[in-house]
Amino acid sequence: MRFLARSLSGLLLLSVTLGLLALAGSLVQRAVQDRLARAPFVPPARERVFAVNVITARAQQIAPVLTVFGEIRSRRTLDIRASAAGTLVTLAPDFREGGDVKQGQVLLEIDPTQAQSALDRAEADLADALAEARDAERGLVIAMDTLTASRDQAGIRERAFDRQTQLVERGIGSATSVEIAELAAAAARQSVLSARSDLAQAEARIDSAATALSRARIVREDAARDLADTVIRAGFDGTLSGVTLVQGRLLSENEVLAQLVDPDALEVAFRVSTGQYTRLLDPDGRLLRLPVEVALESFGSALTAVGEISRDSAAVGEGLTGRLILATLGRAQGLKPGDFVTVRVQENPISDVISLPATAIDAAGTVLVVGPDNRLSVMPVTIERRQGDAVLVRGPDLDGQEVVTERTPLLGAGILVRPNRAEAAEAASVATEVIALSPEQRARLVAFVEANSFLPDAVKTRMLGQLEQAEVPAEMVQRLESRMGG
Structure with missing residues (x-):
């Protein structure tokens, strides 16, 4: 009897279990069918908004600065x-x-020693030449006197010959006397010729003595110059x-x-491209005297000097391009010839140009501007100059527009953006309110910060440094007092 009761109980439990499983399966089947039959829920799409940094384009007159590298030289260098x-x-x-x-x-x-000996020999030779010149002058005087005496004697002999001839014609004299007188006259004439020859030799001796004297003086000057060359002096201050x-x-x-080297006569030589060179010329093709600033920069310190462009090279040079420009420097304290410096040339001002960051312009020469509905549009511009990280551009209707300063692949025409204006951020930073604290209030705030163990050490140090100032940001004071419950 007990066995039959237990069997019937087990059969009842099994029936109940099977019924519950069947009910659960039916519920799951209906739920899946309802889910499959239900229309899918699609949430409403929201347009993505990008935050961009913008700057207001302002047309103005800007003087471009040409930055190149050059070498310091001295205008006066003597070997x-x-x-x-x-x-x-x-x-x-x-x-x-x-x-x-x-x-x-x-x-x-x-x-x-050798130069002095050569000078002494030259002076001795000069003395000999002077003596020879004086002797030649005396010989010339004697030769002239001898010629005069010979001519007088020849005249007497000629007159004696004429007299003997006249006596023979009168029948008084003899032929022998005439011949003797004629021979005496001929000898006198021969004596005149000898005297004239001696005079010519004396005159030639005078010329030879003058030439030798000139040579001796030249040799003496050369020897004196060689002696002076043994002492070398400075040609200028340097x-x-x-x-x-x-x-x-x-x-x-x-x-x-x-x-x-003259340290006060320095110049800088720098090479520019042909395009840059054309911007340094006036309408007549002459090089402009533009101001120049040079700087030797190293680890935060710099040696500077100013000057102006003076000239350019006459030739390009083999294997080189562009033009070599030379600028005269003024007072260049600390700079030395051979220094490799940065050269900044201030060009003539350009009107109606806009300075933009280089990251605001793409390769096609366009910029993105923010419209009234905060949507971007593309605007073409003309690049006038590149100034390091900035670019000087011109564009139709660009003046007054808000230009995106940093281009990314995600930005393009029609994109909705949230502009971050540099002017607003600057105004907000300037408008930060500061207040003066009383000694009691300052001491209470300092004690609270020092006792606060949840603050990082770096933040605690920064806050304590601000609390030591005469004026403290009001926002920080309010935040601390709210945490203190005061």
């Missing part, structure tokens, strides 16, 4: 060479690398460079000993 060979006997204390010398200062002296001398060294003639 100091040994004008004579010999041993270096004297060296000035300032004759060293970087030494400053004055014009006319003695820099070094070469052993003058600084010495490339000095490698020591006293006692044997120098050869024309050997380069150092360079004398």
